[in-house]
Amino acid sequence: MSVASPEETRSAPTLSAVAKLAGVSSITVSRVVRMPELVAPETRSRVEAAMRELGYVPNQLAVALARARTRSIGVLVPTIANSIFADTVQGLSDELEPLGYAVILAQSRYDAAREDHMLSVLLSRRPEAIIMVGSPATEEGARLLRRAGIPVAETWDLPATPIDAVAGFNNYEAGVAVARHFIEQGRKSLAFIGGDDPRATRRWNGFNDTAQALGAKAPRRLVLDRNASGSVAALAELPGVDAVFAANDAHAIGFMSGLRKAGFLRNGPAAEQPVALIGLGDLEMGRLIAPSLSTIRVNGEAIGRTAARLILARGGPRHIDLGFELVIRDSG
Amino acid sequence: MSVASPEETRSAPTLSAVAKLAGVSSITVSRVVRMPELVAPETRSRVEAAMRELGYVPNQLAVALARARTRSIGVLVPTIANSIFADTVQGLSDELEPLGYAVILAQSRYDAAREDHMLSVLLSRRPEAIIMVGSPATEEGARLLRRAGIPVAETWDLPATPIDAVAGFNNYEAGVAVARHFIEQGRKSLAFIGGDDPRATRRWNGFNDTAQALGAKAPRRLVLDRNASGSVAALAELPGVDAVFAANDAHAIGFMSGLRKAGFLRNGPAAEQPVALIGLGDLEMGRLIAPSLSTIRVNGEAIGRTAARLILARGGPRHIDLGFELVIRDSG
DNA sequence: AGGGCAAATGACAACGTTAACATTCGCAAT
DNA sequence: ATTGCGAATGTTAACGTTGTCATTTGCCCT
Numbered sequence: 126m127s128v129a130s131p132e133e134t135r136s137a138p139t140l141s142a143v144a145k146l147a148g149v150s151s152i153t154v155s156r157v158v159r160m161p162e163l164v165a166p167e168t169r170s171r172v173e174a175a176m177r178e179l180g181y182v183p184n185q186l187a188v189a190l191a192r193a194r195t196r197s198i199g200v201l202v203p204t205i206a207n208s209i210f211a212d213t214v215q216g217l218s219d220e221l222e223p224l225g226y227a228v229i230l231a232q233s234r235y236d237a238a239r240e241d242h243m244l245s246v247l248l249s250r251r252p253e254a255i256i257m258v259g260s261p262a263t264e265e266g267a268r269l270l271r272r273a274g275i276p277v278a279e280t281w282d283l284p285a286t287p288i289d290a291v292a293g294f295n296n297y298e299a300g301v302a303v304a305r306h307f308i309e310q311g312r313k314s315l316a317f318i319g320g321d322d323p324r325a326t327r328r329w330n331g332f333n334d335t336a337q338a339l340g341a342k343a344p345r346r347l348v349l350d351r352n353a354s355g356s357v358a359a360l361a362e363l364p365g366v367d368a369v370f371a372a373n374d375a376h377a378i379g380f381m382s383g384l385r386k387a388g389f390l391r392n393g394p395a396a397e398q399p400v401a402l403i404g405l406g407d408l409e410m411g412r413l414i415a416p417s418l419s420t421i422r423v424n425g426e427a428i429g430r431t432a433a434r435l436i437l438a439r440g441g442p443r444h445i446d447l448g449f450e451l452v453i454r455d456s457g
Numbered sequence: 458m459s460v461a462s463p464e465e466t467r468s469a470p471t472l473s474a475v476a477k478l479a480g481v482s483s484i485t486v487s488r489v490v491r492m493p494e495l496v497a498p499e500t501r502s503r504v505e506a507a508m509r510e511l512g513y514v515p516n517q518l519a520v521a522l523a524r525a526r527t528r529s530i531g532v533l534v535p536t537i538a539n540s541i542f543a544d545t546v547q548g549l550s551d552e553l554e555p556l557g558y559a560v561i562l563a564q565s566r567y568d569a570a571r572e573d574h575m576l577s578v579l580l581s582r583r584p585e586a587i588i589m590v591g592s593p594a595t596e597e598g599a600r601l602l603r604r605a606g607i608p609v610a611e612t613w614d615l616p617a618t619p620i621d622a623v624a625g626f627n628n629y630e631a632g633v634a635v636a637r638h639f640i641e642q643g644r645k646s647l648a649f650i651g652g653d654d655p656r657a658t659r660r661w662n663g664f665n666d667t668a669q670a671l672g673a674k675a676p677r678r679l680v681l682d683r684n685a686s687g688s689v690a691a692l693a694e695l696p697g698v699d700a701v702f703a704a705n706d707a708h709a710i711g712f713m714s715g716l717r718k719a720g721f722l723r724n725g726p727a728a729e730q731p732v733a734l735i736g737l738g739d740l741e742m743g744r745l746i747a748p749s750l751s752t753i754r755v756n757g758e759a760i761g762r763t764a765a766r767l768i769l770a771r772g773g774p775r776h777i778d779l780g781f782e783l784v785i786r787d788s789g
Numbered sequence: 790a791g792g793g794c795a796a797a798t799g800a801c802a803a804c805g806t807t808a809a810c811a812t813t814c815g816c817a818a819t
Numbered sequence: 820a821t822t823g824c825g826a827a828t829g830t831t832a833a834c835g836t837t838g839t840c841a842t843t844t845g846c847c848c849t
Contacts, residue, residue, distance in 0.1 A: 136525070136606065137583065139805055150829050155807070165827060180604040185581040186527065187805035189518050190834045193468070197561075197582075205537065206547035206758070207741065215538035218564060222575070227582055229529075230562045232550060243554070249517040250529075250559055251469065272512040274468065375741070382745035409539065409707070410742045413714035426538070471835055482799050487837065497797060519835035522804045 138179040147175035197227040199247030201257040216429025237262035254436035278432040290435035291444040300331025312368035315344035319372020368401040377404030401457035416455030470511040479507035529559040531579035533589040548761025569594035586768035610764035622767035623776040632663025644700035647676035651704020700733040709736030733789030748787030
């Protein structure tokens with residue numbers, strides 16, 4: 126039962142509030158929290174009682190300022206919703222939370238200006254490291270990160286000139302693998318659908334280069350609006366195409382639904398598919414639907430975990446290629 | 458071009474480093490950042506040059522300590538991956554980031570002890586508010602939140618005794634609506650599949666109570682392992698069942714794939730479905746697959762935005778029911 | 790010439806904690 | 820009886836900002 130005193134300002138109790146109640150100095154309370162074995166058992170339990178009574182929770186801001194260690198890491202993703210990046214955030218946060226790190230999350234929404242802004246917002250909280258999907262879109266962003274003097278992990282790609290650590294896979298080669306597969310299958314008219322962010326563009330480049338090198342006619346590229354994945358439209362704009370590489374599984378499944386509505390889809394083995402379709406990401410959904418979705422499998426969670434380990438690691442390799450795997454199911 | 462001085466410790470420049478370079482006191486630099494109009498134009502541009510030269514980014518930790526305003530909010534979700542909660546995080550963060558708030562993200566992994574722990578980890582960073590999915594699982598967690606004396610939003614449900622703000626919908630009524638629909642359709646043998654977290658259980662209760670009240674035999678409840686959404690197994694355990702309510706769309710789609718593999722599935726209008734199936738969440742995938750998935754539509758992003766607005770709001774209503782909508786498509 | 794005032798700038802304490810030293814106390818060793 | 824020492828506790832100055840209250844100018848009035 127607590128009696129409301131006039132000056133009770135309803136703000137979190139401090140070290141010295143606890144100290145006062147326990148009749149010790151604040152440093153003793155601090156020691157009870159951090160190095161209890163240095164405090165006499167009798168004093169310790171008095172302090173612990175006071176902490177419990179007041180509901181004391183240490184102020185990590187003050188701790189961070191005093192020790193110059195914030196125990197937080199900044200995470201920048203294009204978007205957290207509807208997306209393969211959620212797995213990456215889950216992975217890195219599973220790795221980091223047990224170590225006492227807080228995850229500060231920011232979204233760039235695929236916008237370079239917003240990315241720079243969020244980068245400096247993150248940096249202003251003095252995270253001990255930054256993990257981002259992709260690489261800074263602008264030189265300004267890269268400079269910010271370099272000046273910060275903290276570990277930086279770029280993920281989901283293998284940048285040519287990384288800032289620091291890298292945990293990703295070769296998006297260009299993913300495009301190569303898909304094109305090669307289509308050509309080996311005897312497909313003639315290829316197309317690529319997806320966004321135009323840097324990673325999707327790399328996939329396109331690998332796809333396009335390879336298709337042409339192997340003698341197919343120039344593939345078409347259709348840039349989809351980020352929300353329009355239920356793209357019946359895509360089909361309308363791709364007459365005569367017999368093989369499609371979608372930059373991610375969500376686009377692929379949207380396109381598949383367009384195919385179905387247009388009556389182009391029959392269940393069964395790939396050979397019977399009038400339009401072959403391969404996605405990227407290996408969403409669980411892709412395995413469950415019919416026809417099941419062929420895809421470039423990428424382990425988003427492992428990317429997150431690896432990035433987390435890299436920014437914590439003192440030495441060792443700084444660049445890890447997690448690879449990908451072409452998984453052929455019914456759709457292509 | 459910068460010459461490396463011996464004592465260059467590679468740590469972020471401070472207000473007084475900038476001040477020294479510009480030949481003013483630190484408070485003047487602070488004013489250039491916060492109230493530039495109080496500083497003489499000539500001084501101001503000198504300071505701005507110094508800031509640019511050093512790449513100065515204000516230390517928000519120190520700001521927060523000095524002003525007792527951290528401009529951060531804590532967000533606690535069961536999990537961010539594979540999940541409807543990502544939309545909520547997206548929504549709230551879109552609302553909060555433009556206002557200068559940082560989002561500190563934590564995951565409870567559906568574990569009560571971990572939830573309490575993450576709650577106090579969040580609180581130790583002194584967020585100005587907490588937004589969580591669901592309600593604290595333990596009395597200890599609730600106490601922590603109440604003592605913190607900051608706005609708290611519980612989401613995705615309508616708790617009987619909320620701590621503070623609420624943005625959710627009535628999970629019990631969702632179960633009621635689905636049961637009623639199945640019974641009206643003439644279904645006889647109902648089942649519920651999904652997790653056993655509090656919200657799923659509320660759905661089950663509404664479903665079960667209503668089915669029995671309307672004269673159906675007692676529905677079966679199958680608690681699924683959180684990862685086992687590709688549950689062919691579920692089907693094996695539900696012989697004779699002709700209508701299934703899945704606690705979320707991911708489970709529903711997994712079950713649908715089980716049905717398909719077992720040869721129980723034909724495309725077409727609901728009346729022909731041997732097993733009716735309704736999910737919850739209205740994942741975009743559900744709309745795209747065949748047969749398209751019937752579902753309880755819930756707007757996760759709106760829940761996030763609303764929660765954000767509620768914790769910022771000075772007055773006004775503290776409890777908002779965002780509702781849900783039964784969307785009947787091909788699967789049921 | 791003196792007072793008054795506004796514009797520009799600065800000094801200093803505070804925010805809640807920790808690091809680095811200090812102090813006190815009792816007791817064992819000489 | 821003094822010294823020395825370790826165990827327990829305390830004091831003080833940081834950490835990088837901001838709020839509050841000076842102080843210094845220059846200039847306009849009368």
